[in-house]
Amino acid sequence: MSPSYASLSESIREAKNVRIYKNKDTAYDFKLYPFGERGTYIAPELIREITHNLADAVTEQFPDFDYIVSPEPGGHTWGMLAAYKLMKPMNILRLSTELYENYEVSVRRETAYNENYIYFDGFSAGDRVLLLDDVISSGATIRCIAAQLSVMGIELVGVQAILAKGEHYKQLEADIGVPVRFLSQV
Ligand SMILES: O=P(O)(O)OC[C@H]1O[C@H](OP(=O)(O)OP(=O)(O)O)[C@H](O)[C@@H]1O
Numbered sequence: 001m002s003p004s005y006a007s008l009s010e011s012i013r014e015a016k017n018v019r020i021y022k023n024k025d026t027a028y029d030f031k032l033y034p035f036g037e038r039g040t041y042i043a044p045e046l047i048r049e050i051t052h053n054l055a056d057a058v059t060e061q062f063p064d065f066d067y068i069v070s071p072e073p074g075g076h077t078w079g080m081l082a083a084y085k086l087m088k089p090m091n092i093l094r095l096s097t098e099l100y101e102n103y104e105v106s107v108r109r110e111t112a113y114n115e116n117y118i119y120f121d122g123f124s125a126g127d128r129v130l131l132l133d134d135v136i137s138s139g140a141t142i143r144c145i146a147a148q149l150s151v152m153g154i155e156l157v158g159v160q161a162i163l164a165k166g167e168h169y170k171q172l173e174a175d176i177g178v179p180v181r182f183l184s185q186v
């Protein structure tokens with residue numbers, strides 16, 4: 001049976017736009033997608049639809065990996081639901097605006113509207129992982145996570161997202177050398 005994206009499509013269509021400022025000169029138009037952003041209401045039907053579709057897409061595209069890796073806070077809620085549905089373990093990447101020196105492995109991430117550090121722990125060289133996030137926009141988040149996984153000797157089998165914004169995912173896919181898949185695109 002072909003997947004239904006009715007609730008997801010509606011939530012994307014209806015998402016409110018807010019303007020956020022990285023600094024006083026740089027404004028960014030940001031969408032309050034209910035599946036990704038704080039302060040939004042998410043209906044159980046949408047949770048179910050996204051979770052089922054993520055799990056089905058991963059099963060079809062990426063049948064063989066050890067565990068799911070997702071950054072908090074937008075990615076790991078969905079990583080966790082997909083992991084539960086697929087009965088796979090997961091590793092949650094923690095984020096902070098603070099750089100904790102001598103504390104775990106970190107990479108600096110800069111997107112169109114924010115800057116912070118992503119912390120890595122609990123990985124072993126040779127692990128085969130699937131990266132799952134809610135939104136791919138500039139691709140900076142996935143790109144820097146993939147680079148750090150590679151440094152640690154982790155094999156990335158692919159990337160699964162809920163939503164791709166624009167066409168940046170194509171360059172991302174070419175750069176990281178694994179399939180980048182998503183349920184919907186704006
Ligand atoms: O492709 P990119 O330009 O890197 O954007 C994608 C990232 O942006 C969002 O994270 P954000 O920092 O907004 O935190 P969030 O998880 O609270 O949404 C989203 O969860 C992705 O991780």
Ligand SMILES: Nc1ncnc2[nH]cnc12
Pocket residue numbers: 029030031032033036037135136137138165
């Ligand atoms: N919710 C969002 N709206 C617009 N761009 C984004 N990039 C990452 N998350 C986004």
